[in-house]
Amino acid sequence: MKIFLRGGRGMAIGQSCVRPLADEKSLSSRPKKEKIKYPLSNCRPFDKSEQVLHYGPRKIGTQRGNGNMIRLMAFILPMIIFCVLFSNAFAQSAGERAAVKAQHIIKPLQVGDTIPEDLWNLPLQVVNHRDGKETITLSDYRYKKLIILDFWATWCSSCIQKFSKLYSLQQERDRLQVLLVNTKSTRDSPKKVYDFLTKRKEAYQLTSIVNDTVLSSFFPQYSLPHYVFLNEGKIVAVINANQVSSLNWDKVADGDYSVETKIYKEYDVNKPLFKDGNGGNCPDYIFSSFLSGYVDGIPSQIYRGGELTDRVSFINLPLITILKYAYPSLRNFSSTRMRYNVADPFLYSERVIGETRNLFTYEIKMPLTSLEKVDEYIRQDIKRYFLLNFSIKKESQDCWVLSSRDSKKVLDFPETLTRATNLYEETGASIFYDNYPLQNLIKYLEEKYKIPFIDETGILANVRLELPGDIGNINELQESLKRFGLLLKKERRDIDVMVISNDLITN
Secondary structure (H helix, E strand, O other), rough: EEEOOOOEHHHHHHHOOOOOOHHHHHHHHHOOOOOOOOOOHEEEEOOOOOOOOOOOOOOOOOOOOOOHHHHHHHHHHHHHHHHHHHHHHHHHHHHHHHHHHHOOOOOOOOOOOOOOHOOOOOOOOEEOOOOOOOOOOOOHHOOEEEEEEEEOOOOOOOHHHHOOOOOHHHHHOOEEEEEEEEHHHHHHOOOHHHHHHHHOOOOOOOOOOEEEEOOOHHHHOOOOOEEEEEEEOEEEEEEOOOHHHOOHHHHHHHOOOOOOOOOOEEEEOOOOOOOHHHOOOOOOOOOOOEEEEOOOOOOOOEOOOOOOEEEEEEEEEEEEHHHHOOOOOOOOOOHHHHEEEEEOHHOOOOOOOOOOEEEEEEEEEEEEEEHHHHHHHHHHHHHHHOOEEEEEOOOOOOEEEEEEEEOOOHHHOOOOOOEEOOOOOOOOEEEEEEOOOOOHHHHHHHHOOOEEEOOOOOOOOEEEEEEEOOOOOOHHHHHHHHHEEEEEEEEEEEEEEEEEEHHHHHH
């Protein structure tokens, strides 16, 4: 290691900062009160040809006399010690200083807070930048009137559905900037995020921050999607997942950030519901399990544990979702194949935005038990609470029937093709369906058209398809499938339907 002193010359540890000594005559002729000065600016590396210092058992001295050397050492040694300490103090790298600074606890920012300068200038790793940059700072967009930080994950369909709208707003308004933020907690790798976004560049081209740990500390989020709006250096709004549905993005772009304000209770899905105030106060239990309607202030959650579990929780979910977990055979029936002989069929409907009457909260706790046995307990509770019966019957209906004329076309793709699709994102862009089961498409179409779809292709392997952006247009859908050797026709068929009835109604 080198120690750099004033003057720019380097000196290795163990070397002295010396000048040639004055001869004895000049020393004796000096006034006694005058001291010899050795300015630091004239220090130079030690010359081995000069016999100056010896360490160890040898006697300290020079050919010119020990007295002068002792006086010189009295000056030099303190300076060496000072130089070493001073150099080490300033040799700390910027990275080390940043690491020390990062150890301080970050205080989350609130609406109305000013963004700290350190946060404006913090380097952030990005992918899919239009100029190919790998790092940016928030300060790069400081001139924008509105910056939207959009916290997301590749597995968050609710997040992804908004990308197309946000991108179009960004294109229309020069003073608006959207920055996606993918935090480390999502477990999405930078490559996965890059591949995800580039695959969808026809629909939108948004830059995403990746591997984030800092922004998520300044702006904590408990569910996705989650948005933070920055305007003129301040936080003007924070929108959580439960407020997104009431948000008007066109008004946001014009400066109106008003949404329904709701204060949510703290809830940790990894702890029992209502224990020690987790999710608020506990309503009355029913036997050893708990069942209630919608519990205000807690986001929807599912907890089932591992193969052995002592607790299963379904929080604020449609009753039909709970039924499908308890009765796996129900998952084979879409909403178009379900019949309800009950007093209030709406209670068994899928989730409806803004409606909570069909949402239920259920939790069962027991000694450590296998999931198979727990599902049996849940079925018993459902039968006890709702008095339900399940049966299957045949029913004649108009159906869309998918058959194959040439299966080679949908199977003609390399085995290494990554499994990916934007089918569920509904951006309006052309749909890619790469290396996916055909059955997934059938289920999606059945829910989309609200009419049974029947797969008679006999294709069990994954397929590759290219479908129209407007998949709700039956003519375009038929033409797309035809190009891949598939034929879609409407026919009358007898199909199985699931009948859910209530004992009080049937008796």
